Amino acid sequence: MNCGRLLEELNLYIDGSLEKxxxxxxxxxxxxxxxxxVVIDTTRKTITLYRDQDPIEIPSQVRDRLHQAIRSHWKQxxxxx
Numbered sequence: 001m002n003c004g005r006l007l008e009e010l011n012l013y014i015d016g017s018l019e020k021x022x023x024x025x026x027x028x029x030x031x032x033x034x035x036x037x038v039v040i041d042t043t044r045k046t047i048t049l050y051r052d053q054d055p056i057e058i059p060s061q062v063r064d065r066l067h068q069a070i071r072s073h074w075k076q077x078x079x080x081x
Contacts, residue, residue, distance in 0.1 A: 001029040006036050007074070014043060 006026055012018040013026055030037050058066075 001025040003029075003033065003036055004074075006030075006033075007039070010039070010043065014040070014047070 006029060009018055009022060009026060
């Protein structure tokens with residue numbers, strides 16, 4: 001398991017529907033990867049905070065800049081990737 005694969009499986013993991021073997025690999029990766037633990041924790045907290053809230057419309061320019069910044073960040077080499 002690496003950071004990229006973790007991101008691919010993130011939704012299934014958080015939903016609790018990731019197959020057992022992959023879940024074990026992901027949790028093993030999380031033991032040594034602070035960055036991925038932050039992603040998991042932040043995602044869970046975000047879901048909890050916004051689960052029952054009304055959707056907020058994000059202007060398309062802001063959304064596009066945010067997506068680009070995230071893609072750019074994840075393309076950079078990182079420890080434990």
